[in-house]
Amino acid sequence: MARDNQRGGRRDRDEAPEFADRLVAINRVSKTVKGGKRFGFAALVVVGDQKGRVGFGKGKAKEVPEAIRKATEQAKRQMIRVQLREGRTLHHDMHGRHGAGKVVMRTAPEGTGIIAGGPMRAVFEMLGVKDVVSKSIGSQNPYNMIRATMDGLRKEQSPRSVAQRRGKKVADILPKREDSTESSAQVAEEA
Numbered sequence: 001m002a003r004d005n006q007r008g009g010r011r012d013r014d015e016a017p018e019f020a021d022r023l024v025a026i027n028r029v030s031k032t033v034k035g036g037k038r039f040g041f042a043a044l045v046v047v048g049d050q051k052g053r054v055g056f057g058k059g060k061a062k063e064v065p066e067a068i069r070k071a072t073e074q075a076k077r078q079m080i081r082v083q084l085r086e087g088r089t090l091h092h093d094m095h096g097r098h099g100a101g102k103v104v105m106r107t108a109p110e111g112t113g114i115i116a117g118g119p120m121r122a123v124f125e126m127l128g129v130k131d132v133v134s135k136s137i138g139s140q141n142p143y144n145m146i147r148a149t150m151d152g153l154r155k156e157q158s159p160r161s162v163a164q165r166r167g168k169k170v171a172d173i174l175p176k177r178e179d180s181t182e183s184s185a186q187v188a189e190e191a
Helices: 002-006 064-077 118-127 142-154 159-166 177-190
Strands: 020-033 036-048 053-061 094-098 101-107 132-138
Touching: 020 064, 020 118, 020 142, 036 064, 036 118, 036 142, 053 064, 053 118, 053 142, 094 142, 101 142, 118 132, 118 142, 132 142
Parallel strands: none
Antiparallel strands: 020 036, 036 053, 094 101, 101 132
């Protein structure tokens, strides 16, 4: 546990170099028995390829390394793919919710960076997002924050997927920029 904290909780494994993983939280639980206390550990890990795939997992064991290994394996099994705009930010603003945990995620212009706290930052870094503004509202429990973030990311739709579903072209879906400047110029002339 101390070794992981010295490196900021970041661990890259040799067996799967295409995935990076981030240790988000470790919880120590104790059970009182006749001879004293027995300790167990629960680990929360986020795994991603930093190119649009991310997943999270939790693992419980009597030792920390075993709990982290279990969490990492579960995270790899539960990965989702998220379409990124220009490979750096989200396509649209979205809300995610899990229990009392609510998160708001917004697209951001280039150079903004990742404005997110704690567990949400880990998800965005492992996902490969470079620019995002997010806010956690409600529960500060890392499990709920990550689940709410993943809920929001599952709702994201790229313009290409929306156009395909509606049987239109991508140009028909996206707002036209020159029309909006022309209409504002007409309004200014009338006034």
